[in-house]
Amino acid sequence: MGKKKLKHIELFAGCGGMSLGLESDGYDLYFANELSPMAGETFAYNILGETLENNTNPKKTLWLKSQFKKKEIANRLRENPFEASEGKYSDIDKNTSLKGKLLIGDINILLNLLKKTPELVEEIKNEDIDLISGGPPCQSFSLAGLREKDNHKNTLPASFAQIAGMIQPKTVLLENVKGITSPFTEDGKKYYAWLEVSKAFVLEGFVPVCMMLNSKYFGVPQNRPRFILTAYRKDVFDKIFKKFPNSKILKTSEGFYNNVLANRENLINVTVKDFKYYDIESNPELFDGEILPKITHFERDFINTSEAIGDIRRPERSYVFDNTKGKYANLLNSTFPKYLYNGCIIKNHEQRNHSFIIKSRFRFYQVIEQFQNGLKKGASDLFTGKEVSEEIRIKLLDEFSHHRLLFFSNENNRDALLFPKDIDEIETLIKSIPTKKHSQRALKEFEPAPAQLTIPDDLCHYDSEQTRTLTVREMARFQSFPDWFEFKSKVTTGGKMRRFEVPQYTQVGNAVPPLLAKILGETVRKQLKLILLY
Known part of the structure; x- marks a missing residue:
């Protein structure tokens, strides 16, 4: 008997790294939301199997708002998403089913849609969603800062939490950069974004567990620290706590939850001293697969740069899918299989011209x-x-x-x-x-790659015969994408366009590594299985 399918919703979906990893562990995507049409084009192609280029009537990809009509797909795919929010066209109304759909547009438009359409919320709640995941920009988020209406990014974590509160999934999974743990000052007061985000989910009925992971401990050839928040709906948390009554991690989370609710009217009383996140570098023994995800790779067997991209180091050649000599590549292609791709040439491996x-x-x-x-x-x-x-x-x-x-x-x-x-x-x-x-x-040949993989010019190849930047495909290998996963839209961008365009290099660099997403999904599944007979 196979695994029970779990249902998930993906917010801030990007190009699809999180969804791909969860899908490989048996999660069914109910719907996804992504701001950028450029990243959305990649998501639609790989996760939903829908090509958007020249498609004047996409069935699975819907725009929340646009300045262009549905048939004007070329303009929609290059539209500034912040200007799209002011558009008069929408593909969604109260009769639209969101099941199996990618919704392109601002999450706040989605939030307002749900607020105005209770029947839509009821329809989603009836699906009994297991997980809502996403990675909103959080670095300067504070609940107090929500007064700054002109700061768009300041509202995004709160919008994520509010949608979770409306839908009430069993669990929430939030991924973010390490910078979320650094303090910032606002109105003369010091805030910690990770703590503020944790409070926001408590106010919506979820109990958070926070951690600092590094992708290299989970088979990803990249030294990539990432903050992860897993939040459990209170009734789900209580059942898990009964299974692990001596867990200091869960005791700390319960104490924080009660403290936030007790100080609901004056949240500034709840400080960083009242909660903690668990760092994989400082406390690896806690990452045993029960509450925190289980470490799969230690320093002696981290996947290094050579293992990741050494088998495709000559981009002037054509490499055939599943026919390279790399063990790591073969692992990715078997973990995230796509058998119809056998015999095809690996794409996104064009090198850039250098002086x-x-x-x-x-x-x-x-x-x-x-x-x-x-x-x-x-x-x-x-x-x-x-x-x-x-x-x-x-x-x-x-x-x-x-x-x-x-x-x-x-x-x-x-x-x-x-x-x-x-x-x-x-x-x-x-x-x-x-x-x-x-x-x-x-790059260092025998070490994992560094975390900075969003700007292509910052890194060059390790091979003396390859005095060049990395190709999109090589960067995708470092992020643990299989070789069949094809990145769409333009390759790179510059100037003012950087403010809103998300080209291929940025799509890869911003993604959640699918291998890490798979491990996180497995951990949530294991916990739900303990209490719900999954």
């Missing part, structure tokens, strides 16, 4: 990433024009002499990897490849 200056600079980063004993800083100082002592210069020359740098030969009119002759030659090369960006670096 000699950029390629030579990337090679410099590749080399100094291997330096030890403080010489990496010395090399960086040399590169940025800072004063470097004669002693360090001698050591640097000795170190550089073992590595080939990328030089350009006017004689042959081509670039070549050559060993430098002396420190002056190195300095001359460095002066010819200046940059204002100091966040750039090369």
